[in-house]
Amino acid sequence: MSQHRVYLIDDDEAVREAIAFLLGTYGVNVETFGDPRTFLAHINADKPGCILVDLRMPLVSGLQLHAQLTGRGIDWPTIMITGHGDVVACRRAFKAGIHDFLTKPVDGEVLMEALQQAFARLDALLERREARSQLARLTERERQVLDMVAGGWASKEIAAALGVSARTIDAHRAKIAEKLNTSSVAEFVRLTLADKGSA
């Protein structure tokens, strides 16, 4: 978990510094930014992390930043912190897909809890992305066979169901094992589940 980054964007230097200090004591790696534009210029899709952003900031608000990130295809979990948590802002934030909504001054425990959930979600997100890229290598037939194997079907049963010989199925399975770099059924199950996004 601690290998993940936290990107903290807040226009108040004292707040940035203090929260970074606090998260540092939990061993979280924090990168701080004074305004959303610097962050947008700096961001790198290869360095995923959770985003901790103030709702009210000059020029670009937290929500606007979130929208711009989404537009760039960056859907890392975002936690909004705000000086006044009014219901309207909160609802708008959740509708926009914000992971969590916290009010300032934020308690360290609460913040860490929210971050841990966000990290978990980020992990799942990355895992699903990984699974998808692996599964994308399979042909349609291979994917069909994989789903049936993950569903607990024996090769014979699959062959009967698809109206082909058991040998053909075995050949498919060998190909799948080669492409996914594993022959473990348990691993097959994990990948298909990750792809469905339930993990």
Add this chain to the structure above:
Amino acid sequence: MTKTTFTYWLAGVGLWLAAILSFAFYTIETTEQRLSDELEATGRTLHRLISQRVAQHDAHMTSLIAVTSGAEPARSGAVRQVMESITRFYPRIAWIVLVSLESREGSSTPPGTLIRRLLEVPDGETEDLSPRGDAIAKQQPGRISVYPSRNGRYLLAKRAQPPSAAAVVLAIDARLLLEPEERPPWAQLQLTLDGQSLLDLPTETVEASGLPLIASPHFESVIDGESRRLTLSLDRPVSLAALLPLKQLLGFAAATGLAFFAIMFALRQRQAAQISQKTMQEAEARALLQERETLLAHASRVNAMGEMASGIAHELTQPLTAVLSRSQAALRLASADNPDIRPIADALEINVREAKRAGEMLKRMRDYASNRAPKPVTSAINAIVTEIVALTLADLRQRGITLECSLAPEPIRAMVDAIELEQVLHNLIRNAADALEGAETLAKLIRIETEAVNGEIQIVVGDNGPGIAPDALQKLFHPFFTTKPEGMGLGLSLCATLVERVDGRIEAANIPGSGASFTIFLPAAQAQEIA
């Protein structure tokens, strides 16, 4: 005040004198009228009495003529009796004589009519009828003629119808035509016969003599009847005193004088009461106005504070957030097995600073929101401007507006209430920000400048927004004038009130080419210790 009172009194005295004068004139007029009416009435009564008596004389003569026209010697005794009874009953008929008119012929005496007395009552009257002979003889029979006589007497003569040559002559004592009790004691009574005085009775009593006689009502009347030419005249001498009784006048003067005094006093009392009431009402109105202004100022402050609250809350939560986070971090460091004291101490030091920053913010807000009475003191204007800039900066930054501040290098001071001036500035800044809100200006900018020019301090709040519409420029400071859909139109009006309260003024103008500018002018205070 005293001059007015004097004028009032003068007018009062004048009125009083006029009242006395008109009363005098009125009294004289009415008295004169009354006296002359009385004279007229008395005159008519006397006229009637005399006329009746004259008519009686006529009747007596007619009857005497009738009595004598018979066989004259045989009835002379009876005629005499009649004549005697007449003179007995009517003392004014001094003499009755029955005469015979005989034409005188021959040359011994001049031609004419000889009057021969046939019968007379009383006897031995010295009246000489002979000069009247011709006149009587020429009289138309049955008609009565009047002739003057002596001693206030006059004669009445009547001829019998021809062929009788008889005539009756009566001597009437004019003095007895009226009974003594019938004549008015206050008038001069005259009876004249063809202008010849028969009777002249002077006034017995002149009312309040010693004063000049100013008016004398006159009555004159010809006694009607066959024996005409008898004229009755009455004169009533009237003195001023009779017309205008002094006591009455003095009484009236005193009464009206008292009344006037009372009225003047009452008027003065009323005036004083009115003045004091007016003063009281004015004071009340002033107090009410002041109260309203205070309320309005407070309401506007609360309003403005509401708008600022979000900004302030943001400002306040920042240090709180920092303090909380840092404290929790420090706690975590402290709970380690072998804690490093250095970062903990650093964190605490920063926390103290942050907490103070939050405290400052709260103090500012409290000052701004408190509803205290304004107290103008010599204040450093730059400090006030700096304060309001600090208060609004966060909000403006939030709205993407840059605030530029250029302060006079030298210390400038004016007698103001710091909170009120902050309020005025806040209003102006908020207006500028509102104007910039919808504007298409890219680099939204508000500039605040302070400057001392010719003993006057100027604070300029300008923006690069769309400026003020020319027609709005005139009405800008009028109460309830607003260009904002949900504005009350009190902001600038209140600004003007607050600034004028400390002898300052506020002006609005458009900066050619870019936006609006408001300038507050304040009289500079002498350099002294800031209270």
